[in-house]
Amino acid sequence: MxxxxxxxxxxxxxxxxxxxxxxxxxxxxxxxxxxxxxxxTLFLLFVLTSYSINTIQNTVDISVYFKIGLAEExxxxxxxxxxxxxxxxxxxxxxASQAFxxxxxxxxxxxxxxxxxNELNENPLPATLHIKASELEDYPVVAEKMQSEQYADxxxxxxxxxxRLIIERLNKVLNFIITFGLAxxxxxxxxxxxVIYNTITLTIYNRKEEVEIMRLVGATNWYIRGPFLTxxxxxxxxxxxxxxxxxxxxxxxxxxAVTNYVSPDVSLYNNSVFNYAYLLLILFGLSVVLSxxxxxxxxxxxxxx
Amino acid sequence: xxxxxxxxxxxxxxxxxxxxxxQVHRGEFVSLVGLSGAGKSTLLKLIIGEEIIDGGxxxxxxxxxxxxxxxxxxxxxxxxxxxxQDIKLLPxxxxxxxxxxxMEVCGHRLxxxxxxxxxxxxxxxxxxxxNSFPNEMSGGEKQRVAIARALSHRPVLLLADEPTxxxxxxxxxxVLDLLMKINQLGTTVILATHAxxxxxxxKKRVITIEGGKITIEQQKGKYKx
Numbered sequence: 001m002x003x004x005x006x007x008x009x010x011x012x013x014x015x016x017x018x019x020x021x022x023x024x025x026x027x028x029x030x031x032x033x034x035x036x037x038x039x040x041t042l043f044l045l046f047v048l049t050s051y052s053i054n055t056i057q058n059t060v061d062i063s064v065y066f067k068i069g070l071a072e073e074x075x076x077x078x079x080x081x082x083x084x085x086x087x088x089x090x091x092x093x094x095x096a097s098q099a100f101x102x103x104x105x106x107x108x109x110x111x112x113x114x115x116x117x118n119e120l121n122e123n124p125l126p127a128t129l130h131i132k133a134s135e136l137e138d139y140p141v142v143a144e145k146m147q148s149e150q151y152a153d154x155x156x157x158x159x160x161x162x163x164r165l166i167i168e169r170l171n172k173v174l175n176f177i178i179t180f181g182l183a184x185x186x187x188x189x190x191x192x193x194x195v196i197y198n199t200i201t202l203t204i205y206n207r208k209e210e211v212e213i214m215r216l217v218g219a220t221n222w223y224i225r226g227p228f229l230t231x232x233x234x235x236x237x238x239x240x241x242x243x244x245x246x247x248x249x250x251x252x253x254x255x256x257a258v259t260n261y262v263s264p265d266v267s268l269y270n271n272s273v274f275n276y277a278y279l280l281l282i283l284f285g286l287s288v289v290l291s292x293x294x295x296x297x298x299x300x301x302x303x304x305x
Numbered sequence: 306x307x308x309x310x311x312x313x314x315x316x317x318x319x320x321x322x323x324x325x326x327x328q329v330h331r332g333e334f335v336s337l338v339g340l341s342g343a344g345k346s347t348l349l350k351l352i353i354g355e356e357i358i359d360g361g362x363x364x365x366x367x368x369x370x371x372x373x374x375x376x377x378x379x380x381x382x383x384x385x386x387x388x389x390q391d392i393k394l395l396p397x398x399x400x401x402x403x404x405x406x407x408m409e410v411c412g413h414r415l416x417x418x419x420x421x422x423x424x425x426x427x428x429x430x431x432x433x434x435x436n437s438f439p440n441e442m443s444g445g446e447k448q449r450v451a452i453a454r455a456l457s458h459r460p461v462l463l464l465a466d467e468p469t470x471x472x473x474x475x476x477x478x479x480v481l482d483l484l485m486k487i488n489q490l491g492t493t494v495i496l497a498t499h500a501x502x503x504x505x506x507x508k509k510r511v512i513t514i515e516g517g518k519i520t521i522e523q524q525k526g527k528y529k530x
Contacts, residue, residue, distance in 0.1 A: 006412045213393055216353075218383035218458065219410035221376060 006223055014230020017203050025235070028192075028199045032239035032291065035188040036283050040247055042181040043279065048255070049174045052262045055138065056167055060272060062134060062143050063159040064129040068096070070154055075127055075213065078154060082131060085145075087138040092130040099125040136164055195292040200228055220246040225299055232295040236287035244280050251276045306331045306366060306462070306493060307352065313360030313515075314347055321347045323517040325361070329495065331461070335486040336504045337497040338528055345497035347515070349464045352495075353385055354378045363407035365462075383411055386455025386463045386492075390449050394439045400426060400450045405515035407457045413423040421457065429453045429483055445476025449483055462493045471499055477503060501528035 018025045066075055075093070083091050094102070100123045107113040131146075133139045143160040204211070214224050309327040313320060349512045350356040351363060354370055363370045365381070373381055377398050394403050399421055408418045410426055426432045427448040439447050455463060462519045466485060471478035481503050488494045498504065504511055504527065511526030512519055 003412055005414060009409060209393065210395060213395065213406070214410045215379075215456065216382065216387055216393075217407035217410060218379040219383075220379045223410055303438075 008105075010223060010226030011230050013227035014234065017207070017231045018234050020111050021199065021203060021206070022204060024199045025231070028235045028239045028291075029242070031188075031192045031195045032287055033242045034075055035185070035290070036190045036239050036243040036287060038181075038185050038188050038245060039286060040243060040279060040283060042177060042185060043282070044247075044250065044255070045177050046174070048258055049170055049177065053167055053170045054172065055262050056170070060132075060136070060139060060164075060167075062131040062133070062139060062146065064131065064146050064155055065126040065157045065159065066128070066154060067156045068126050069125075071126065074154060075129075078151065079129060080272055082129065082142075082146075085142065085251050087133055087135070087142055089134040094128045094130065096123050096125055096127045096236040099123075099128060136167060139164065140249055180292070189290060193274050196232060196291050196294040197247065200232060200295045201302050203228060203231060204302045225303065228295055228299055228303070229292060232291040235290065235291045236284060239287050240280060240284045243283055244276075247276070247279070261278070306334075306423075307495075308349075308364040309361065309375075310363070311361040312351065312363060314344075314351060314356060320517050322351075325517075325519060327378035327512065327519065329493060331346070331493055332488070332491060334485065334494045334507065334509045336507060336511045336526075337495060337514060338499060338504055338511060339348055340499060343514045344517045345514055346466050349387070349466050349495065349497055352462075352464060353387060355380055383458045384461055386404060386452075386458065388448065388451045388455050388463070388465045388468045390467035392439075392444075392451045392471075394447055394450055396439050399436050399438055400442070400453075402458050403439075404454045407454045410526065411458065417444055425453045425456050426450075428456070428487075443476060444472045445479040448472065448476070448480050452480070452483060452487070456487065456492075460492065462495070463487060465494065465496045465498075467498055468496070469498065469503060481506065504528040519530045 029126050066078075072095075079091055079093055082088055104114070104117060104124060131142060143158055146155060146158045161262060211224055307327070307329040310326045312322055314322040325344075325348065337348065339345050347356060351358055351370070352365070354373060358371065365384075368381075370381075400445075402420045404425055405418045408421065413421075419505065423432055423435065426435050429452055431446060431449055431453065434442060434446060434450075436530060439444075439450070442450070452463075452465075458469040463484070468484070469480050472480065477500065484494055484496060485507065496507075508525050509520070511523045511528065513521035513528075
């Protein structure tokens, strides 16, 4: 078992190795950093895009305005018919008086509107159905059906804001991120693994004599391997720190701006602090897995114990 | 202390050691002689577990080396000191640091190292050179530092593989005297060499190896080949 003195000596030797091959260590750290930056960018783009798609998808609906004064029974029949359509996920009915109350509540601070409303004898607002379709592509079909002859006598207007174009574009972006991004990421993972593998191999070569002597005077296997693992852990630590620093502006500026644009009511900013720590943790885990595994490969191949 | 029972070691189907039977007792000084390639180095490497035997058995203090786990080998090696023809000192460390290095890697505390290393360097007669680097020392001095390093764990057994191979007569004599002194202090020493004049000077047990077999054994022997 390792005692604390040996542990400290291993760390010290690892740091010495890192400093002795400073240029190589820096190169290894840089490559690892680039890999982490690519990963973080993809990760964040993915999260933001899917968040945006979800949010926009939720805002899409069809508003059906009934003719004013239409009987409640008639409205109910139509509502039931619409609900039975398998393409329809959800139907919400807002009656004329509800709509009127909501409208009043929304503009209660606006005196001009309040005054003119008070002068009205009857409710000028129509009863409304808000329809959500099951799938995005169902919206135009449902909207068209509501505009057909069948309902022409009862329905005044069908309002359907077609956000499908935006959503389709976002979906394309998401697919692009997944395919192209993953390919790029895979390439850099490979480069990082190779660079670290070679750096550690070189360190092993440089310390050949020392390792041989250590072995002969009875150093344990982990005492001999430890410094190489320490060295590779340092690549992980430094690259995580650098990547973390690079992404601070993204978290403080870009993400709030995007979430604010997509959904002004919901503030994700408070969440993103948590997400930042979470991202750092993922980055560190990823870099440790990459550097330690490539180091173990190098040790296995070149370090004769 | 060490017992070889019909030990066989092959390299690429060629027998480097072919049926070695040998027993070394505690406190003995044994010279292992033979031409280069006779199998002397192989025999020493088997003792520290650096090579694995292909047949027979080796016991150290009744422990079968083949049964020692790979992770326990380092602890076996701490009981055995070893010196080589090519000395193997770290060139960028002083005499003191080279000896201290061996103690560091085995987890000794710094305060203990600071007390022990000068004692050991004094034993090999190099306390005044403790701050010298290997390139500032003669061949004999360097080999004595290597012996000091091998002694740092207070081993019960010291293996010396051609320790005087690269040294001139005077330096070789220095090293040999040191090995005999260490033996007198109680450490078992096995010296592998092909230097006949050294062996004749020691006048202790001599084992001659030829072609992987023990051909001559003498209790107070001379080099005969």
